[in-house]
Amino acid sequence: MEEIDEIVQEFLVESHENLDQLDRDLVALEREPGSRDLLGSIFRTIHTIKGTSGFLAFGNLESVTHVGENLLARLRDGKQSMTPQTTDVLLAMVDKVRELLAVIEDCGTEGDIDVTEVVERITAVLEGNAAPTPIAELLPEPEAAVEVEAEVAAEPVPTPTPTATAVEATEEVSSTRRNVAESSIRVDVELLDTLMRLVGELVLTRNQIVRQAGDQDDLDLTRSAQRLNLIATELQEGVMKTRMQPIDHLWSKLPRVVRDLGAACGKSVTLAMVGRETELDRSLLESVKDPLTHLVRNAVDHGLEDPAGRIAAGKPAEGVLTLRAYHEGGQVVVEVCDDGAGIDADRIAEKALASGLRTTAQLAQMSPADILQLIFLPGFSTAQSVTNVSGRGVGMDVVKTNIEAIGGTIEVESVVGRGTTCRLRIPLTLAIVPALTVECAGDRYAIPQVSLLELVALDADRAATAVEDVNGASVYRLRGALLPLVRLTDVLGVESDRSDGHVLIAVLQAEGKRFGLVIDRVLSTEEIVVKPLTSRLKSLGTYSGATILGDGRVALILDVQALARRALTAEALERGAAGTAAEETKTSREHLRMLVAGIGGGRRVAIPLSSVTRLENIAASTVEVVGSREVVQYRGAILPLLRLDRHLGAISERAGDDLVVVVYSAGARSVAIVVDEIIDIVDEESEVHSDIDDHGLVGSTLIRDRIVEVLDVRAAILAADPKFYSDSDVEIDLRDELQEAV
């Protein structure tokens, strides 16, 4: 008996997969009625089920699939053509087969499922005299319709009698599936979960051993530790991959849902799917299934108008439902968009008011976008009528609860007359993530690498000038754009223990915006195993989890998204993104000292002194030409030369054998700016400036009652060395810093 159970079990698993494929194929077939490929695929699937059910002596199953197969054979051979009716009866057959399989799974026999009706309908279509059947009857029938059929109930449990025909049947069955069967095996999900847990522990132990080995002078131990490191990493990647599945696993069921629902609501719907291959952890996939199905049903039932309504609104009769999935910032985003009537925020507001969920005063303060989110409140429903599909006021709140339970978010956007988009953001809460460990006030924290863009290390001298503020808000100029800075010590309410003036900035990206998190020290990058926090700690909105570091101590994982929301106002983020040149000159002018140089024709140019590393006189004869550029050898390096008079359209008045050069350096790169004479260094305090926006200048100002033009240093340097800013100096500094830390 054991053996037959196993065979039946395998048959069930295989058949369920086949049925899903069948649903997809049938719906696709309706779009492409003539497709031989699809018909062939459907035929093979049904044939496989029929063959095995015959072998296992499931008589009813066999008789249903048998007539289905006959119909399919005629379609495939072109003896009969596809009509909506044909699809309907074929789908009805699939439902019946599924019903039978469910009963078999429950009690091992076919039970008392009545198949005569379906068989008759298929036969009727086969004979070409089918009566039109109302759609409603085609939807899966409840068990109530079951009639007692003594013959079936009395059917004995099949016994394994391997006859010649049976062997043939199995051979035929397996031949169509050999490719898959030979290259893959089925694995119990629980086993994978256990493996994942074990790998998590292994990674932790690996981290500890690697750290300890690093402390000792044992070469062999170090080598073994490195090897362990590599193997553990590969093992971990492998195990993680076994758990990843494309979202298509979920989506594949939806065409059928949309088709049936569209038919039941009298709407015609095209389903488009973008990003089917987007992968996510299987545990997440499972949790997203119900919410997603609900959103799709909602979109078809409420979102899309009926064909008449659509034509009246000047849209094509057929509605389009688009599913989209993609990875963004360490999250999986899944969108359900329809091009229907949209949601009217005013109506939502009225409804919220009427049902007492919000007061007039509360509503008055909300933006239309916020009002839309009210549909996620428990007990909210705006459906004009309650249908059997949706509109009972339960649903959207459950969707939200389910998504939030896995750490995700949901939002809705809508344009009246244009359509509605529901967007799910699901975290990639994979158990193991690469992270940067940092120190702040003596404590260590982990920052997931997905949020990290780069690191910037400033020594005390540079920090003093490079970290500026805009009315009290700290900013750093990262390649010309202002980056808002957030001090982790301020966020956490702790005291920094770094007093040497060095500033370390982790440039982070959250919710599509950049900001710099100022930390005390960067320790290292390592793979960390995410341990969940209690809901109480999660609700602090600062930590997304905890992990155990190589030395066995616990470190908190910073929730970068939440940090961004907490620490940055919308305006700060805007400013960070926009960072206009005018603002920059203003801030620089308030703080910086200026070097004033003459460039001929009585013109004076001010250069922020922070840009200047050295003033030199060099012999004119040392200037060489490389391509179309002038260069000069200076301290063993080749410096591109920029003649400021030519750059700014002046004519040099200097005569002589030497050149006055202002050397500007950042990291390993330098440029030499040639001027006529150095006039002065002034503390630039003047607010007077005009926006003469001449080429190469950012404005002009009055210094000691003379008009001085302020040089656009960035543009000037780029004119001399277009690659100057492309490999950033900060990375070089950082490497030193990391080496220091290790």
Add this chain to the structure above:
Amino acid sequence: MSTRMVTFTLDGHLYGVDVEAVQEVLRGQTRTRIPLSPVTLAGLINLRGQVLSAIDLRALLDLPDRDGDTEPMLVVIRVAGEPVALMVDTIGSVVDVDDDQFEPPPDTLVGVSRDLLLGAYKLEGELLLALDVDRAVAA
């Protein structure tokens, strides 16, 4: 009927929790503090690869802070299957107490500890205060 309790002290008073709830007793654990968390959360500890919250019972029961140099002990209890560490001053012993020695908290007891104490067992010479672990962990 008698109950078996694990006892510990806090600010000179004797407290107890049901032995069934206690998983183990630890000392010398490095705790990772959690900035922004309520004062009753003394930090996170690593118990053989599991991250546990440590609850500072002194803070929870509104008792004065512990001296800087006395090292606290940790009583790991299980509540709803989840282990949590309770930070106490010293560990006492395992005692059997009779249910007829028990009395609910006096009506004069007010404040947080009223919610957190089930009552007192009248032992000879002192009172054993029974802690409501479910509430202590939830608080």
